[in-house]
Amino acid sequence: MDPVFLGNVDASFMSQIPKTQQQDYPVLFEMGAPGLTAVALPESGVRAADRRRHVPAELLAEQLPALPEVGELDLVRHYKRLSHKCFSVDENFYPLGSCTMKYNPRINERVAAMPEFTEVHPYQEDADVQGLLEMLYWLRCDLAEIAGLAEVTLQPAAGAHGEMTGLMIINAYHRSRGENRRQVLAPESAHGTNPASCTICGCTQISVKGKPNGRVDLDDLRAKVNRDTAALMLTNPNTVGIFDEQVADIARILHAQGTQFYMDGANMNAILGITQPGRFGVDVMHYNTHKTFSTPHGGGGPGAGPVAVAEHLRPFLPVPQVARRCDGSFTWDYDRPHSIGKVRSFYGQIGVLVRAYTYIRALGPDGLRDVAEKAVLNANYLAARVKHRYELPFPPPYAHEFIAMPKFGDSGIGDLEVSKRLLDHRIHPPTMSFPIHHCLMIEPTETESLAALDQFVAAMLEIADEAEKDPEMVKTAPHTTSVKRVDEVTASRKPNVRWKPAVR
Amino acid sequence: MRYTQLTDAQVKQMLATIGVTSIDELFKTIPPQLRLEGPLRLHPALSEPALLEDVRSLAARNNDCGKLVCFLGGGAYDHFIPTVVDALAGQTEFVTAYTPYQAEASQGVLQAFYEFQTMVCEVTGMQVANASLYEGASAVAEAVMMATTITGRKRILLSEGLHPDTVRVLRTYGLERGIEYAGVPLADGGLDVGELRARLDKTVGGVVIPSPNFFGCVERLDRIIPVLHEAKVLAIVVADPLAAGMFKTPGAFGADIVVGEGQGLGIPLGYGGPYLGIMATREEHLRKMPGRVVGMTTDREGRRSFCLALQTREQHIKREKATSNVCTNQGLMAMRAAIYLAALGREGLKTVATQCFDKAHYAAEAIAALKGYSLCFSAPFFKEFTVQTDRGVDHVLSECRRRGILGGIPMRRLDERYEDCFLVAVTEKRTRAEINSLVAAFEAA
Numbered sequence: 046m047d048p049v050f051l052g053n054v055d056a057s058f059m060s061q062i063p064k065t066q067q068q069d070y071p072v073l074f075e076m077g078a079p080g081l082t083a084v085a086l087p088e089s090g091v092r093a094a095d096r097r098r099h100v101p102a103e104l105l106a107e108q109l110p111a112l113p114e115v116g117e118l119d120l121v122r123h124y125k126r127l128s129h130k131c132f133s134v135d136e137n138f139y140p141l142g143s144c145t146m147k148y149n150p151r152i153n154e155r156v157a158a159m160p161e162f163t164e165v166h167p168y169q170e171d172a173d174v175q176g177l178l179e180m181l182y183w184l185r186c187d188l189a190e191i192a193g194l195a196e197v198t199l200q201p202a203a204g205a206h207g208e209m210t211g212l213m214i215i216n217a218y219h220r221s222r223g224e225n226r227r228q229v230l231a232p233e234s235a236h237g238t239n240p241a242s243c244t245i246c247g248c249t250q251i252s253v254k255g256k257p258n259g260r261v262d263l264d265d266l267r268a269k270v271n272r273d274t275a276a277l278m279l280t281n282p283n284t285v286g287i288f289d290e291q292v293a294d295i296a297r298i299l300h301a302q303g304t305q306f307y308m309d310g311a312n313m314n315a316i317l318g319i320t321q322p323g324r325f326g327v328d329v330m331h332y333n334t335h336k337t338f339s340t341p342h343g344g345g346g347p348g349a350g351p352v353a354v355a356e357h358l359r360p361f362l363p364v365p366q367v368a369r370r371c372d373g374s375f376t377w378d379y380d381r382p383h384s385i386g387k388v389r390s391f392y393g394q395i396g397v398l399v400r401a402y403t404y405i406r407a408l409g410p411d412g413l414r415d416v417a418e419k420a421v422l423n424a425n426y427l428a429a430r431v432k433h434r435y436e437l438p439f440p441p442p443y444a445h446e447f448i449a450m451p452k453f454g455d456s457g458i459g460d461l462e463v464s465k466r467l468l469d470h471r472i473h474p475p476t477m478s479f480p481i482h483h484c485l486m487i488e489p490t491e492t493e494s495l496a497a498l499d500q501f502v503a504a505m506l507e508i509a510d511e512a513e514k515d516p517e518m519v520k521t522a523p524h525t526t527s528v529k530r531v532d533e534v535t536a537s538r539k540p541n542v543r544w545k546p547a548v549r
Numbered sequence: 550m551r552y553t554q555l556t557d558a559q560v561k562q563m564l565a566t567i568g569v570t571s572i573d574e575l576f577k578t579i580p581p582q583l584r585l586e587g588p589l590r591l592h593p594a595l596s597e598p599a600l601l602e603d604v605r606s607l608a609a610r611n612n613d614c615g616k617l618v619c620f621l622g623g624g625a626y627d628h629f630i631p632t633v634v635d636a637l638a639g640q641t642e643f644v645t646a647y648t649p650y651q652a653e654a655s656q657g658v659l660q661a662f663y664e665f666q667t668m669v670c671e672v673t674g675m676q677v678a679n680a681s682l683y684e685g686a687s688a689v690a691e692a693v694m695m696a697t698t699i700t701g702r703k704r705i706l707l708s709e710g711l712h713p714d715t716v717r718v719l720r721t722y723g724l725e726r727g728i729e730y731a732g733v734p735l736a737d738g739g740l741d742v743g744e745l746r747a748r749l750d751k752t753v754g755g756v757v758i759p760s761p762n763f764f765g766c767v768e769r770l771d772r773i774i775p776v777l778h779e780a781k782v783l784a785i786v787v788a789d790p791l792a793a794g795m796f797k798t799p800g801a802f803g804a805d806i807v808v809g810e811g812q813g814l815g816i817p818l819g820y821g822g823p824y825l826g827i828m829a830t831r832e833e834h835l836r837k838m839p840g841r842v843v844g845m846t847t848d849r850e851g852r853r854s855f856c857l858a859l860q861t862r863e864q865h866i867k868r869e870k871a872t873s874n875v876c877t878n879q880g881l882m883a884m885r886a887a888i889y890l891a892a893l894g895r896e897g898l899k900t901v902a903t904q905c906f907d908k909a910h911y912a913a914e915a916i917a918a919l920k921g922y923s924l925c926f927s928a929p930f931f932k933e934f935t936v937q938t939d940r941g942v943d944h945v946l947s948e949c950r951r952r953g954i955l956g957g958i959p960m961r962r963l964d965e966r967y968e969d970c971f972l973v974a975v976t977e978k979r980t981r982a983e984i985n986s987l988v989a990a991f992e993a994a
Contacts, residue, residue, distance in 0.1 A: 069853035094910035110671035127657035161608035167821030176610030202683035241874035344658035345880035347823035386721035391821025409594030536844035
């Protein structure tokens with residue numbers, strides 16, 4: 046067994062480990078030997094073309110890229126070992142606020158891997174892809190129903206991409222009315238992608254104040270909305286885990302000025318089947334299928350960010366749009382003269398969307414409502430269990446997530462230290478220092494069992510005890526991961542972002 | 550209920566702990582008039598067997614490239630995917646992992662992305678690369694925004710050989726950012742260097758040069774890039790990473806930013822996604838590059854470790870001043886590409902590239918010898934080429950389809966000037982027999 050990746054090595058134990066096992070785990074480029082390959086390709090079967098005749102010598106490579114050269118077994122071992130050095134939902138609890146790290150059902154993967162879905166070329170004729178088009182069409186309709194909005198585009202590749210698409214739709218709408226609105230309001234607690242998406246869309250973001258109880262300050266909102274305001278971007282339930290009951294008033298304030306109401310759908314998990322954003326005046330929203338609809342996070346992608354819009358914004362949706370013809374067949378509709386155009390090549394993250402379809406079909410309307418109920422129940426349960434040792438700055442009830450503040454006097458233990466110590470409990474840390482400094486944002490999701498929730502509570506309480514009795518243990522955590530606290534400062538100050546044989 | 554695992558008794562116990570009597574009480578902040586009166590209007594839940602039946606019946610109505618012989622390209626290619634790619638990238642420790650913010654809990658994916666970045670540098674010939682972007686077209690849009698930031702100039706020239714989807718995406722992004730585009734015409738399939746030179750001035754920030762371009766033609770980067778650099782204009786090259794097995798990389802000619810579609814690197818056709826945007830640049834532009842970047846560092850005990858580097862460029866720290874709003878990479882797709890390239894190794898990459906080249910040229914020569922068909926351009930090509938026919942593009946392609954062959958992409962998708970042309974892609978996966986049957990179908994049409 047290799048302690049370098051199994052971890053749990055304290056200094057006394059380290060001395061018992063053979064020297065060969067104390068070395069750094071190699072990168073691929075240090076493995077193998079020149080000439081090795083892990084792929085058996087057949088003989089070409091055609092005569093070799095005369096390169097010199099077809100291609101100017103100046104364009105032909107003199108040497109090959111320095112790719113790794115390893116045999117198949119070593120390749121397998123390498124990636125197997127890397128897989129052991131990752132936390133994952135399949136092995137670990139991720140109470141990661143606003144990220145909705147729910148279980149990724151196996152059947153989603155099975156369906157997405159069906160060759161009828163994976164081995165389809167994007168330029169095949171519609172007649173050859175009717176099954177897939179139909180699936181996308183129903184997904185489009187289902188997502189519109191869940192949002193309570195008129196129509197959905199499946200094209201955006203991720204949540205942030207969806208935000209950008211939504212803002213572009215809003216900009217196009219205002220332009221169509223002869224207006225050039227360039228201000229976008231967002232609460233201070235907005236996800237960082239909101240202001241960044243504004244910038245991409247040539248807009249300026251203006252912050253709206255929040256009230257101490259976690260709601261939008263309506264007076265501040267009224268003072269800031271005017272005829273230059275393109276949109277308000279609001280996450281609801283918001284990032285402190287509260288459904289803002291003033292939301293219909295917010296919509297009225299916005300609409301009185303012609304301002305569009307954009308909802309960041311990151312937290313849709315809390316309201317599935319309970320309410321619909323369309324009911325409280327939202328004009329545009331994006332989904333994160335990798336949050337709400339159980340598609341895997343994949344260590345950072347691929348996700349998908351479908352965007353739902355109200356009736357008046359339909360003309361501006363990206364092209365093409367999956368559509369149903371009068372004869373019941375399915376096709377791509379490019380005939381949308383007011384469309385913002387395309388935000389990516391082809392049609393979207395199809396393989397991800399297939400998983401989302403599978404999930405929605407598996408759950409149905411009652412199952413989706415159950416998701417919201419259990420997600421909210423689990424979050425409120427955790428809050429009730431940890432509130433004696435962690436300060437909860439906002440009053441319950443919470444939606445699917447809540448904010449907890451580690452406050453342990455002058456022990457020097459804050460959100461970072463608690464988080465790193467949780468790793469020793471094999472629990473992924475909550476979201477840290479967002480949306481307020483030094484907080485933990487905790488979202489258990491609906492898929493966790495009571496036992497898993499109780500284990501988390503036990504870990505949080507044990508860490509609180511340690512913070513008083515053995516603060517060093519917490520401050521120096523993690524102790525059991527494959528590496529100890531990583532030096533991120535040097536990584537950014539002197540970036541080494543690619544392997545060079547001489548550099549160690 | 551599916552995927553939740555609380556019994557009624559447990560729910561009761563939890564509600565008691567919370568101090569409420571029903572789940573409904575937890576939703577009290579949602580005003581009653583905003584609530585749904587009944588269930589969502591969706592299909593009822595399906596049991597697992599019924600769900601499999603549902604998706605199988607949909608799947609049965611697709612004719613996939615396992616059943617047909619695929620000569621379609623245009624930005625998505627039917628390359629062979631070694632078994633190890635699915636097996637290793639499909640490990641659920643990777644599939645169900647979160648974005649690696651917590652370095653200590655994510656060394657596996659971080660190291661894999663670091664290795665990916667290194668391989669991207671190798672196949673593009675560049676000094677630094679990011680951990681990937683969504684796909685090829687939006688990667689070009691990000692490169693264009695990056696070029697305008699670096700140069701402070703908002704005029705960008707686009708080769709008229711750019712993929713039509715990429716042009717559409719660039720226009721969508723550009724409209725909001727005030728980026729102005731102008732085209733550079735082609736001459737015999739490649740960029741017209743004289744026309745290019747005539748359009749360069751102090752307002753131009755960069756030129757987007759696909760090579761191979763949408764017509765399949767490989768550009769004379771050795772002649773183009775020096776012209777750009779003379780005018781202090783950035784060269785943004787859109788590359789096919791597999792071409793590096795045979796052609797000099799864009800970096801070898803001094804490209805400033807290299808982007809591209811990485812689908813060919815072990816990623817299934819998947820009806821257009823998820824794919825992989827690759828991006829690499831010169832070291833001096835590292836901090837201007839959007840997207841996730843993984844760095845090698847050490848842990849407290851001096852052991853080699855990896856973490857996300859340069860996060861201060863990113864949206865969750867920099868917010869409106871971020872280099873981009875991108876807050877992820879295409880994790881699993883980057884993983885696939887890394888495994889694919891590592892499995893191939895140098896020799897495997899060379900074999901794939903050479904076979905693409907040889908088979909495409911074998912096919913092109915046979916097609917050009919047929920009556921009623923010719924090659925549109927004499928520029929060099931890699932694995933894809935444009936055919937002109939006087940037999941009617943739709944007629945020819947439907948004859949192919951009748952024989953179970955996807956024979957090509959009609960070029961009117963790009964431009965009506967190419968009404969009588971279509972695009973044929975031949976990867977290493979196509980056999981001599983398959984190519985011969987394509988040629989026979991053309992002949993019979």
